[in-house]
Amino acid sequence: MPGPPRLPKDHGHLRLLEGSYTFIRQFTPKVLEAVRFTGGTETRPLIEALEILRELNATGARNVPDHAPTLFVPARWQGYLDEAAAKGDATAYRHYWELCTLLALRDGLRSGDVYVPGSRRYDNPAAYLFKPAQWEEHRAEFCRLVGKSPDFSEALPLVMDELDEALSDLEDTLKPGDGPVRLNEAGELVISPLTAEDIPSEAEELHGELERMLPNVPIASLLVEMDRHTSFLDCFTHAGGKQARSPQLKRNLIACLIGLSTNMGLHGMAASCGIPYDVLAWTAEWYIREETLREANIVLVNYHHKLPMTSMFGSGTLSSSDGQRFPTRGKSITARHLNKYFVPEGISTYTHVSDQHSTFGTKVIVATHREAHYVLDEILGNATDLPITEHATDTHGVTLVNFGLFDLVGKQLSPRIRDLGKITLYRMGAKADYEERFPTAGPLLTKKANLDLVADHWDDLLRLAGSLKYGHATASLVVGKLSASSRQNALAAALKEYGAIRRTIYAAKYLSDPVYRRKIARQLNKGESLHSLRRQLHYAREGKVTRRQPEQQNEQAWCLTVVTNAVVCWRTEYMGLAVGELRTAGREVDAEVLAHISPARSSAVNYYGSITVDYERELAQLDEKGHRPLRTVATDDPAAGL
Incomplete structure (x- = not known):
């Protein structure tokens, strides 16, 4: 008896796509009619095939001409064409040949081998480089900068x-x-x-003691305090260039940042803090955009970089990046299905983190990219x-x-x-x-x-x-x-x-070099700890992103980054004050022990429940240096940290 039919080399991928041929035909003829493609010498067979396909669409002809090129068809798909030709099935041959042409066009556009003159994304890759005359002006300076x-x-x-x-x-x-x-x-x-890093027991004990010395603050109070030190809210300028700023603007900006970063949204924030929704919506529309969020984040990162305690964590010369997945609610062009991370669909935020625990870059990307x-x-x-x-x-x-x-x-x-x-x-x-x-x-x-x-x-x-x-x-x-x-x-x-x-x-x-391996592992772990902090901040609606447009999702991701950095800044500053107080009291605190302490935690900061945003009242609670008093809780106090 003959055995079961052999699977094609692509395991049936092209045949599966052929089942959607009618759907694909609803738009591909219009795309080919509207857009002209070109490429190098090696893409000539594909460009010729596109011209033939365009002519078939225009005339309504069904059969592919005998001279139609197939050199661009990968070996894993060639069997479909050979089988259809051997059977004399012109319809199947047309379907598979057209699909091979369109898939080759897709891959060519992705790689730049095929391009659309004048397009910003799909232009000739050479257009993205300095022109020869421009390069002559920059070559010497660039080589000096990079040491090449x-x-x-x-x-x-x-x-x-x-x-x-x-x-x-x-x-x-x-x-x-x-x-x-x-x-x-x-x-x-x-x-x-690598074996687990040997963290000194003194580090855990010191970390716990410092945690108990930090004051407990609501998230709104923390943001007011960080603005007192950095003026990061001044970076949020009116999109229309308006100069006058109302007395309540900073209050409204803080409410918007909390609402978007915690994922409560502006409706939820309005109900929580008592500021009317239309006020928050107007503030977010005119003041909160990627440009202003980036500027505010730069101010926070620079302030954090200069804090005395920060140098204990790292020099700021090493960074890491990693993607963090968030599930989405509703349809979005950036959302994709990933079984490993979420059952329905979700997005990725790709963040860049320094060895000082600050986040200096954020970008929303398609989860499967x-x-x-x-x-x-x-x-x-x-x-x-x-x-x-x-x-x-x-x-x-x-x-x-x-x-x-x-x-x-x-x-x-x-x-x-x-x-x-x-x-x-x-x-x-x-x-x-x-x-x-x-x-x-x-x-x-x-x-x-x-x-x-x-x-x-x-x-x-x-x-x-x-x-x-x-x-x-x-x-x-x-x-x-x-x-x-x-x-x-x-x-x-x-x-x-x-x-x-x-x-x-x-x-x-x-x-x-085991020290080198350990350094890389430690830095990647810092990124993971910040993932955890962001996840805790992004708690509302079960952490699902509800905004659907890429621009809105990017703004929300940047709001989360700004608030995360504000928490890291605040904790770093107060941990430094606590260390200073311990040393003043005669305690010896080793810098090597401090290197194992992380500010990327959410303890001492409350972002749940009703939120009151009273900017002036919060300022009045700070001393002349803009700080709150540290708590003086005995190490063995069972109520410590409550």
């Missing part, structure tokens, strides 16, 4: 020295053969997970005083394109990569040479980098990095296109080749 030579023959020895130094350290790590990073009998890397495309945006657009030089992510934030671009713009990408031992490591010379110099680590470098390709496009790579560094192009747009580009895109191929070299250098450093 414009001549690859001068840059190459420096990169080779970096790789040799990293491999030398890795060789010393692997030689004993019994450490947490070692080779097994098959010559494969074995990387034992790759996070790696958005890593560089806030790093290059950082307008705070944080001197970020190194950035950590998890596996979702890593691509070869990112490794290459981070180095080219003068930053260090330091991710925590899952299954690091399985990635391909590159060498920059002959295999025999590396195995002779590094007998243990050398055999791990299984592929040789194409240095000629990188050399041929070195100036273009610098021009690309310079275009991003100077804000001529958006990093997420360019990274997304380069990551999806085909092998025929020489610039993308050169960048990925250079990124593979940088990833190999990083991997060798990461594997040979």
Whole structure:
């Protein structure tokens, strides 16, 4: 008996789409009629197929001409066309050929291999870069800023020295053969997970004592106090340029920030604080927008950066980014279904966090989009005083394109990569040479980098990095296109080749230095602690985002970031005051112990129940320095913290 029919190479994906052919036909002919597409030489068969499809739509013809190109059809779909042709089924052939054409067009637009002249998002990728004349003006300054030579023959020895130094350290790590990073009998890397960090018991005890000394405040009082110190509410300017500010404006702004960040909404906030809804709605409409929220956030981050206690947490040179998922209520073009995080639909907020626990970047992205495309945006657009030089992510934030671009713009990408031992490591010379110099680590470098390709496009790579560094192009747009580009895109191929070299250098450093691994893990944990704080603040409506438009969702995400940073600022300042009081009383408080204490907690701050926003009354409760008195509760008091 014949066995069951073999599944197609794509496991039936194209056949599933063919079931929606009638629906797709409702709009694709109009799109093809209205938009003209073009591309490089390698996309000529696809452009020709689009012209044929456009003509078929215009004339109403049903059969695909015999000369219609199929070179752009991937091997996993070619079987559908061959089967329809063998059966003489012209209708099925038309369906599959048209679907293959449209899917190839989609992929080409994503990668930039196909483009729409004049479009902001889908233009020729070369349009996102400095024009040659512009680059001539910026090249010398850019190379000086990032420490790169414009001549690859001068840059190459420096990169080779970096790789040799990293491999030398890795060789010393692997030689004993019994450490947490070692080779097994098959010559494969074995990387034992990091042990739990040994946090001094004094840190937990001190943290508890400091918590009991902090005053208990409602969230509205906290925001009033932070405005007293930073004037961050002055950043909320009228969208029409209106200069006069009513006496009640700050009160209304605080109510709006609380309503949007806690997800109560303006209706819920109006019921809670007694300010009429129409007043809050008018304030939010004219004053709260991404531009003003960003400015307010910069003020808070800069204030936090200068607090004496902040330097105990970190230097401000290291940051991390990660996505946080929030379920949505109702339909939204940014919402997607993800079983792992929410049963219906939801969105992601992608946040950038410093090693000082402050959040300096926020962006709402589609939950199914790759996070790696958005890593560089806030790093290059950082307008705070944080001197970020190194950035950590998890596996979702890593691509070869990112490794290459981070180095080219003068930053260090330091991710925590899952299954690091399985990635391909590159060498920059002959295999025999590396195995002779590094007998243990050398055999791990299984592929040789194409240095000629990188050399041929070195100036273009610098021009690309310079275009991003100077804000001529958006990093997420360019990274997304380069990551999806085909092998025929020489610039993308050169960048990925250079990124593979940088990833190999990083991997060798990461594997040979447990302190480096610990630092990255600690920074990513700081991001997780801020996720937890944001989740606690975003409590209303079961934490579901109810706003549907992307602009509204982005504004709400920024409101949450501003309020989160205000809480972190307030807690950092009062923890510093508490430490100062302990030291005045003769207690010795070690700076190394303070490094293990986090301000990213919600204790001592109340944001539930009815909320009273009385700006002047709150100011009257502060002393001449703008502070509240610390609590003096005995460490063993059972009522402490209630």
